[in-house]
Amino acid sequence: MKYEHMRKGTFIRRPNRFIAHVLISGDGGKEETVVCHVKNTGRCKELLLPGAAVLVQFHPEAAVLGRKTQYSLIGVWKERTDGPLLINMDSQAPNQAAYEWLLSNSGNITLPFHNHSTKKSGFGLSISNIRREVTYDHSRFDLAFQSADPEFSAFMEVKGVTLEDHGRAMFPDAPTERGIKHVEELIHARKEGYEAYLLFVIQMKEMTTFEPNRVTHPEFAAALKEAQKAGVHLLAYDCIVTEDSMILDQPVPVSLQEK
Structure with missing residues (x-):
């Protein structure tokens, strides 16, 4: 963007x-x-x-x-x-950058997914029908999209990350009950058969890992573990940030292990 x-x-x-x-x-x-x-x-x-x-x-x-x-x-x-x-530190930038990233890579994007035909997990798929601010049940997700598999339909929630500590990107920087609610909504969508993604857009470069901020909000860290168990895909990508732009760039490992 x-x-x-x-x-x-x-x-x-x-x-x-x-x-x-x-x-x-x-x-x-x-x-x-x-x-x-x-x-x-x-x-x-x-x-x-x-x-x-x-x-x-x-x-x-x-x-x-x-x-x-x-x-x-x-x-x-x-x-x-x-x-x-x-x-x-523009909180509106991550959603826009994620939307542009999906559009530019829709032909073959390296997202993990659960193959509904073979019942196996995989990487890389063509996606289409990318939409923003999509309502499902009692939830409103940042993004939604589909693939060639008629059974495949996905929701994605996006969180911007501006907190870093010695090369570790962390979220949140303050307790977020709203964030926990979003995670629970993704778990619900996954249980209903949808693909569900939680994308952490790290609004900087040079990060080695992404971690939940357990000190600030241990309940959010616990919610991420439950989401992972339920099959929600937890993703983190860093960004190329310049004085007049921000673009999603490379995946960053997500670590849920307590130190």
């Missing part, structure tokens, strides 16, 4: 979870403090530190659209001992 009208800035403060104050260079090179919409309601305490280099998107049409702010906070460089890491 691509962004337009991107600018660099310096994070100052976050008075509430929806708003951030950022210092940017205005017209003529003069610095000014602007109010940005934070497109991530998570805590992000390890990312949004005073003085952190950030990326904001300018919305020239803000007044016409009735937006309260002319800027959105999109990315941040996290300082590490081996150099800064660019992290996309």
